[in-house]
Amino acid sequence: MDAGIHVKDLNAWFGSTQALHGINIDMPDKQSTAIIGPSGCGKSTFVRCLNRMHETLPDTRVDGKVTVGDMEIYGKGVSAVSVRRRIGMVFQKPNPFPTMSIYDNVASGLKLNGYPNRSELDGIVESSLKKAALWEEVKDDLKKKSGASLSGGQQQRLCIARALAVEPDVLLMDEPASALDPISTSKIEDLIFELKKQYTVVIVTHNMQQAARVAEFTAFFLMGNMVEFDKTEKMFTKPSDKRTEDYITGRFG
Numbered sequence: 001m002d003a004g005i006h007v008k009d010l011n012a013w014f015g016s017t018q019a020l021h022g023i024n025i026d027m028p029d030k031q032s033t034a035i036i037g038p039s040g041c042g043k044s045t046f047v048r049c050l051n052r053m054h055e056t057l058p059d060t061r062v063d064g065k066v067t068v069g070d071m072e073i074y075g076k077g078v079s080a081v082s083v084r085r086r087i088g089m090v091f092q093k094p095n096p097f098p099t100m101s102i103y104d105n106v107a108s109g110l111k112l113n114g115y116p117n118r119s120e121l122d123g124i125v126e127s128s129l130k131k132a133a134l135w136e137e138v139k140d141d142l143k144k145k146s147g148a149s150l151s152g153g154q155q156q157r158l159c160i161a162r163a164l165a166v167e168p169d170v171l172l173m174d175e176p177a178s179a180l181d182p183i184s185t186s187k188i189e190d191l192i193f194e195l196k197k198q199y200t201v202v203i204v205t206h207n208m209q210q211a212a213r214v215a216e217f218t219a220f221f222l223m224g225n226m227v228e229f230d231k232t233e234k235m236f237t238k239p240s241d242k243r244t245e246d247y248i249t250g251r252f253g
């Protein structure tokens, strides 16, 4: 199935303040797209609109159309739970369930979805931890250690494993490495590079070198508008909008 993300005329509000203005963007299937732009420009709001997290905050509103494959995210009768099963999300600050074991953290989404069989569950936990490049570090402690006992970088990879366990089509990552040291960051970057072979990845980052390393495409946001979307290489060498050029050359932001 094609899991490209198609966004048409997307607007989002906090109360009466509009945070996103008429966003149009088509992010291709099994590629990664970086979202860049200065603080407060709407990057987090944008990715949160892609899996219906924006509506979980009080007094918020969204309109416009978002489709992923054949699923219309804001379509009539489409539940937020079914959307989030197919569109996983990883946040800036790792948020494993602290007292749950490593195993139960990874299995948590599957249990919620009523997954039946123990041995199948074992297999999915193992393969998810392998995909998240954490298996070797934790395989002997799966049920002994808690989520909170891991390092920050390991916790983030645990959260990635948890997101992958339900077999989503899309993985959204909001500054997944900004709280991590350089070694953990490079592990996460290597991981994104692998994951995009199998998933459509959208990554918010403040780090333009990181965008250049992991993303084929980049979108530049400014004050709630999407200014430019293009191949990352083109964006960072020959942007077509003066505002993009000013941002990437460090003249503002």
Ligand SMILES: Nc1ncnc2c1ncn2[C@@H]1O[C@H](COP(=O)(O)OP(=O)(O)OP(=O)(O)O)[C@@H](O)[C@H]1O
Binding pocket: 014, 019, 037, 038, 039, 040, 041, 042, 043, 044, 045, 046, 057
């Ligand atoms: N919970 C909230 N309530 C009200 N306004 C909010 C809320 N969260 C964000 N906003 C506003 O929406 C706009 C977009 O914020 P958003 O968090 O999407 O920016 P961002 O690009 O992710 O910034 P950063 O790089 O700092 O994470 C900002 O003007 C912000 O003040």
Ligand SMILES: [Mg+2]
Binding pocket: 043, 044, 045, 174
């Ligand atoms: Mg943000």
